Amino acid sequence: MELTGAEITIRCLQEEGVEYVFGYPGGAVLFIYDELFKQEAVKHVLVRHEQAAVHAADGYARSTEKVGVALVTSGPGVTNAVTGIATAYMDSIPMVVISGQVSTSFIGEDAFQEVDAVGITRPCVKHNFLVKDIKDLAATLKKAFYLAKSGRPGPVLVDIPKDISSMKTAFEYPSTVNIRSYHPQVAGDANLVKQAAQMLLEAKRPMVYAGGGVILSDAAKQLAELVRLVDAPCTNTLMGLGGYPASDKQFVGMLGMHGTYEANMGMQNCDVLLAVGARFDDRVIGNVAHFNSVPRRIVHIDIDPASISKRVKVDVPLVGDVGNVLTDLIKVLKSSKQKPDAAAHKDWWKQIDEWRGANSLSYKNSSEIIKPQFVIETLHKITRGDAYITSDVGQHQMWAAQYYKFDKPRRWINSGGLGTMGFGLPAAMGVQLAHPGETVACVTGEGSIQMNIQELSTCKQFNLPIKVIALNNRYLGMVRQWQEFFHGNRYSQSYMDALPDFVKLAEAYGHVGILVEKPSDVEGALQEAFARKDELVFLDFRTDSTENVYPMVPGGKGLSEVILAEDL
Amino acid sequence: MRHIISLLMANEAGALSRVSGLFSARGYNIESLTVAPTEDATLSRMTIVTSGSDEVIEQINKQLNKLVDVVSVMDLSDGDHIERELMLVKVRAEGADREELKRMSDIFRGNVIDVSDKTYTIELTGAGSKLDSFLQAIDRRLILETVRTGASGIGRGERILKI
Ligand SMILES: Cc1cc2nc3c(=O)[nH]c(=O)nc-3n(C[C@H](O)[C@H](O)[C@H](O)COP(=O)(O)OP(=O)(O)OC[C@H]3O[C@@H](n4cnc5c(N)ncnc54)[C@H](O)[C@@H]3O)c2cc1C
Ligand SMILES: Cc1ncc(C[n+]2csc(CCOP(=O)(O)OP(=O)(O)O)c2C)c(N)n1
Ligand SMILES: [Mg+2]
Numbered sequence: 001m002e003l004t005g006a007e008i009t010i011r012c013l014q015e016e017g018v019e020y021v022f023g024y025p026g027g028a029v030l031f032i033y034d035e036l037f038k039q040e041a042v043k044h045v046l047v048r049h050e051q052a053a054v055h056a057a058d059g060y061a062r063s064t065e066k067v068g069v070a071l072v073t074s075g076p077g078v079t080n081a082v083t084g085i086a087t088a089y090m091d092s093i094p095m096v097v098i099s100g101q102v103s104t105s106f107i108g109e110d111a112f113q114e115v116d117a118v119g120i121t122r123p124c125v126k127h128n129f130l131v132k133d134i135k136d137l138a139a140t141l142k143k144a145f146y147l148a149k150s151g152r153p154g155p156v157l158v159d160i161p162k163d164i165s166s167m168k169t170a171f172e173y174p175s176t177v178n179i180r181s182y183h184p185q186v187a188g189d190a191n192l193v194k195q196a197a198q199m200l201l202e203a204k205r206p207m208v209y210a211g212g213g214v215i216l217s218d219a220a221k222q223l224a225e226l227v228r229l230v231d232a233p234c235t236n237t238l239m240g241l242g243g244y245p246a247s248d249k250q251f252v253g254m255l256g257m258h259g260t261y262e263a264n265m266g267m268q269n270c271d272v273l274l275a276v277g278a279r280f281d282d283r284v285i286g287n288v289a290h291f292n293s294v295p296r297r298i299v300h301i302d303i304d305p306a307s308i309s310k311r312v313k314v315d316v317p318l319v320g321d322v323g324n325v326l327t328d329l330i331k332v333l334k335s336s337k338q339k340p341d342a343a344a345h346k347d348w349w350k351q352i353d354e355w356r357g358a359n360s361l362s363y364k365n366s367s368e369i370i371k372p373q374f375v376i377e378t379l380h381k382i383t384r385g386d387a388y389i390t391s392d393v394g395q396h397q398m399w400a401a402q403y404y405k406f407d408k409p410r411r412w413i414n415s416g417g418l419g420t421m422g423f424g425l426p427a428a429m430g431v432q433l434a435h436p437g438e439t440v441a442c443v444t445g446e447g448s449i450q451m452n453i454q455e456l457s458t459c460k461q462f463n464l465p466i467k468v469i470a471l472n473n474r475y476l477g478m479v480r481q482w483q484e485f486f487h488g489n490r491y492s493q494s495y496m497d498a499l500p501d502f503v504k505l506a507e508a509y510g511h512v513g514i515l516v517e518k519p520s521d522v523e524g525a526l527q528e529a530f531a532r533k534d535e536l537v538f539l540d541f542r543t544d545s546t547e548n549v550y551p552m553v554p555g556g557k558g559l560s561e562v563i564l565a566e567d568l
Numbered sequence: 569m570r571h572i573i574s575l576l577m578a579n580e581a582g583a584l585s586r587v588s589g590l591f592s593a594r595g596y597n598i599e600s601l602t603v604a605p606t607e608d609a610t611l612s613r614m615t616i617v618t619s620g621s622d623e624v625i626e627q628i629n630k631q632l633n634k635l636v637d638v639v640s641v642m643d644l645s646d647g648d649h650i651e652r653e654l655m656l657v658k659v660r661a662e663g664a665d666r667e668e669l670k671r672m673s674d675i676f677r678g679n680v681i682d683v684s685d686k687t688y689t690i691e692l693t694g695a696g697s698k699l700d701s702f703l704q705a706i707d708r709r710l711i712l713e714t715v716r717t718g719a720s721g722i723g724r725g726e727r728i729l730k731i
Binding site for chain 2 (some may be wrong): 118119122123126127130132147179180181182304305306309310313
């Protein structure tokens, strides 16, 4: 039997087991929307802006092991989606974006709502396709899902011209994919694994630095076992939080620009560094020359060879999937007669504990004014550390990362690589849909939330009881902090004037809003909000507008050249 | 350092823009780039001449390999290889110059492939430096136009780039 392109598209989604498509209709995708209407297996979530569709698909993917799916129309639909696609690309999130395109005969004629979607998205997708022949449609969608989730994951765009969606052909969903130019290496080289194990066993001051790759590979268990075997302190990047339990005694917190003193000093002073699914980002190791100024040997596990020795030269490159390589490494370590150097490690741990003693995350609480750190700590307490937390971008993001101690992977959902304000709320929608009945909170700022606030409407339509935790400091706080430190307190355009009444705004969308102005009301307000299990509650916390994020390694400085709260 | 990189990629629409886009987006140098289908019509072979530190060249190789359309990559500069470029030069060829230009073309093993009353078009192949030398050897004022393909490269002997 022959099916139309639109029918084939939906059938492919069904074959892939897609539960939700996040999207927004328009002329070029009308046939596809018509098919969506005729079936129930694939549910469609109507957002209020295409950027939000992509972020929601992204949040869905980050909080599960599945591929997120978004559907947008041609022209402005695609351009609105680009920020979302770039966000997913930077953080290696598996996603398929289907975009409508003008009919093949119109392509290149500046047709109504025509943009070169493949061209515009090329630098921010893992791969993209323009389907020019109906016979290629099913195989292309199959490839798209395969590419999105295999190897180093990433977003894949499939651009479908309108005429293709109405043409007919025989449908057969391929059961396998073979792309002759694409063979990600998933198993680590056995000899290099042995070398790495030896290096780790000989280490006097070992350190494990684990990133987003651990989450993407679902390898938290293996990581925990390895860290125990090599008796090393473990730090997580912003993207890796939850990949190692924050409450474990070998955890030294997040590293990098806003990392803990002990994590950054450990990075700088270790003699063997094991990097696991982390990419030596500039926000993580600071100044490269400073980082390289001390000798240390580095083992790096990453599925993408291009991540290895990109910014920092490594000694043992282990290309492969984190889960596989760690399993192999654990096997070798366990079968080795050699044990970690207990005496040397004792001194190392003593040193680590001394750095821990700096208490770099301590802050002065106040009974007058709400401290943002206190809100996050209370949030952690009320949700028993078990919520899914999404975040926007800014100071509030850093405080959430520092003070909400994540013990499990896929609970911390934020835009690290692109740093996209407006990510938090739509991402929370995807998370909540993936985990109905679970607690989902979006930590945000009064600046960021306004970049996708229209999604409060989507939340109403789909009954998403997200808790919006707005740390309202009346400033683009992260910008203000940099202006305070590096631009002579000239707060150029970082002041948020004419803010809406968020309580009324939440109410206007049909939700509950709570204004919290006193520290003594913080816990009660959070309790009330989370007790409202079936409602979205918008909590507007008026926080200290002068608070800064500490510790801070200024841009271009080395990891040990840190500004601590007490320095000021 | 100058490197000459050969790659095979799927002969798909847009494949070329993925490679050229990669070079511009990441700020890599590109001295020349040539591309054409191979004996297997589903594959194109590209030769890229670039330059950079060892670290940059390593990244270029890795980033090229990462492109989904790219089947395989070989840095020809890593071993023995041959490089050839084709140049067509149209020159003003009148009076005494006519004889002299023909002579120079012969010395450089060129061919005069088009002749008019007042012009010659000379075809030359060789390494880029040979083509440069030719242009320096003849009277500059006589050059009407030049067109060069950029280098194509292939490994010597058993160094083979194939899938
Ligand atoms: C305001 C702001 C402040 C920030 N401050 C900090 C900070 O203080 N500290 C910090 O750490 N970050 C910070 N960041 C985030 C930073 O920009 C980077 O996004 C982050 O550090 C990158 O994390 P990662 O190295 O874990 O890499 P990711 O981007 O998570 O990349 C994952 C790596 O793992 C690899 N990988 C993927 N899947 C697998 C697999 N299955 N097997 C093996 N490898 C795999 C990938 O190839 C990649 O190399 C900040 C961001 C913002 C917006
Ligand atoms: C889309 C986008 N535009 C600009 C920025 C630059 N930026 C980073 S943090 C920030 C301020 C965010 O303000 P707010 O949401 O109130 O958070 P706060 O830092 O005050 O907690 C800005 C403007 C960005 N990250 N994303
Ligand atoms: Mg703010």
